[in-house]
Amino acid sequence: MDRGGAHYIPILKPQNEGDVIEVSDIYPGQVQAAILKDGVKLYTDQEDTLASVPELFNGSVIIQTKYNSRQDASLVNYFKWTQYPSTPHPDQVVLTWSDDPQTTQTLQWRTDTSVQEGHVRFQNKASFNRFNPKPLDKVLARFEVLETPNIINDPISHRFFATLTGLQPDATYVYSVGDGSEDGWTELSEFTTAPSRIEPFSFIYMGDAQNGLDRWGSLVHNAFRERPDAAFYIMAGDLVNRGNDRDDWDSFFYNADDIYDRRQLVPVIGNHENQGGHPTLYLRNFDLFKNGPEGVEKERAYAFEYSNALFVVLDSNIKPETQTAWLEKVLSETKATWKFVTYHHPAYSSAPSRDNASIRKEWLPLFDKYHVDLALQGHDHAYLRTFPMKGEKKVASPKEGTVYIVSVSGTKMYEQDPRNYTEFGMTNTATYQVLDIQISGDRLVYRAYDIDGKLKDELVIQK
Numbered sequence: 001m002d003r004g005g006a007h008y009i010p011i012l013k014p015q016n017e018g019d020v021i022e023v024s025d026i027y028p029g030q031v032q033a034a035i036l037k038d039g040v041k042l043y044t045d046q047e048d049t050l051a052s053v054p055e056l057f058n059g060s061v062i063i064q065t066k067y068n069s070r071q072d073a074s075l076v077n078y079f080k081w082t083q084y085p086s087t088p089h090p091d092q093v094v095l096t097w098s099d100d101p102q103t104t105q106t107l108q109w110r111t112d113t114s115v116q117e118g119h120v121r122f123q124n125k126a127s128f129n130r131f132n133p134k135p136l137d138k139v140l141a142r143f144e145v146l147e148t149p150n151i152i153n154d155p156i157s158h159r160f161f162a163t164l165t166g167l168q169p170d171a172t173y174v175y176s177v178g179d180g181s182e183d184g185w186t187e188l189s190e191f192t193t194a195p196s197r198i199e200p201f202s203f204i205y206m207g208d209a210q211n212g213l214d215r216w217g218s219l220v221h222n223a224f225r226e227r228p229d230a231a232f233y234i235m236a237g238d239l240v241n242r243g244n245d246r247d248d249w250d251s252f253f254y255n256a257d258d259i260y261d262r263r264q265l266v267p268v269i270g271n272h273e274n275q276g277g278h279p280t281l282y283l284r285n286f287d288l289f290k291n292g293p294e295g296v297e298k299e300r301a302y303a304f305e306y307s308n309a310l311f312v313v314l315d316s317n318i319k320p321e322t323q324t325a326w327l328e329k330v331l332s333e334t335k336a337t338w339k340f341v342t343y344h345h346p347a348y349s350s351a352p353s354r355d356n357a358s359i360r361k362e363w364l365p366l367f368d369k370y371h372v373d374l375a376l377q378g379h380d381h382a383y384l385r386t387f388p389m390k391g392e393k394k395v396a397s398p399k400e401g402t403v404y405i406v407s408v409s410g411t412k413m414y415e416q417d418p419r420n421y422t423e424f425g426m427t428n429t430a431t432y433q434v435l436d437i438q439i440s441g442d443r444l445v446y447r448a449y450d451i452d453g454k455l456k457d458e459l460v461i462q463k
């Protein structure tokens with residue numbers, strides 16, 4: 001009853017026979033009260049009905065909610081305190097991409113409501129002199145008011161977004177964000193644009209952070225310390241546990257501090273971002289590519305290229321068939337040597353009694369046809385690397401098939417069943433994965449490390 005799983009049906013009945021219950025001031029307006037009887041509608045916007053009502057409840061009052069809010073009912077812990085309220089000073093500074101990674105950089109951050117203006121100042125590091133700085137370039141950010149009324153101590157904050165354009169490829173820039181006043185700037189940070197040629201590069205992929213975000217914070221900081229050369233971080237969904245409670249995001253951003261303001265975050269929507277049926281806060285938090293399939297809400301699925309690799313981000317919370325045609329278009333048009341797909345619900349599950357057959361049916365024929373190298377997945381909270389698979393069968397080498405990974409970076413852990421597709425699996429181990437595209441870009445070294453930096457799994461693919 002603190003949000004999670006479809007809710008019970010709220011029914012109100014007077015304590016004393018003969019008394020009448022009147023429900024008023026219902027919020028939000030789409031919610032309504034009705035008399036409970038056989039055939040009554042459960043939701044205001046769906047045809048689902050209750051076939052028969054127990055005699056005891058017949059004639060009482062039912063609160064009909066919207067279908068997409070069916071997981072929203074909360075009897076306890078609805079109102080929350082955030083440990084990390086917004087302040088006039090910008091925080092939660094995060095780098096993402098919403099356009100060409102070679103020449104643009106998107107930034108987002110937040111402040112409290114006293115700040116109405118946001119600016120980015122930046123300069124190519126090659127021409128930056130800390131002691132004798134030339135005037136930095138400046139860009140004005142747009143801002144959005146983020147209302148999260150259940151966060152008692154910080155119900156409204158401001159989120160700022162800016163995209164720097166016309167940047168040089170393969171260049172490091174220094175930047176800071178602020179309200180435009182002299183002393184309102186953050187410490188200088190850095191980002192690096194994508195190369196315009198085929199170049200070796202590394203990136204990090206992580207499964208669900210979700211629970212134990214402070215422990216996850218240590219893991220991600222260790223990853224950064226061990227591999228500062230890794231260009232960006234893919235998170236395959238369930239970044240947080242309660243995706244529409246802002247306090248959870250505040251704690252995520254707090255624990256990612258000093259990482260995502262210098263390495264781009266490439267996020268994926270998990271079922272926990274989709275809390276209540278829509279990833280509202282996720283979409284409000286991040287400005288991402290809007291090049292996904294027609295008919296699917298923008299930023300839920302997207303694709304981009306980096307060096308000689310294609311990355312396709314899919315949303316497994318919505319019907320896979322909504323993205324199939326687009327996926328085929330992207331995979332068929334790319335000239336990239338490496339093809340990576342990432343989505344939350346695994347095509348091959350690691351946890352017992354879990355299965356996502358519709359993903360196999362819709363997407364795997366395309367992974368096979370266009371030879372996707374690796375599928376980076378989450379959701380099952382136990383580490384799995386499959387054999388190379390094609391046509392849902394084990395094949396001899398990654399040259400012939402796709403390798404599917406499930407991993408977890410937080411503290412919630414599931415059991416694992418041995419399956420015929422498992423090449424390597426482990427339980428109770430949070431990991432981060434470093435993927436190195438090496439030599440002249442035709443060799444991939446994939447390694448999984450635990451929180452202490454111990455190597456737990458390795459795979460080499462040579463084209």
Ligand SMILES: [Fe+2]
Pocket residue numbers: 208210238270272379380381
């Ligand atoms: Fe999860």
Ligand SMILES: [Fe+2]
Pocket residue numbers: 208238270271272344378379380
């Ligand atoms: Fe999940």
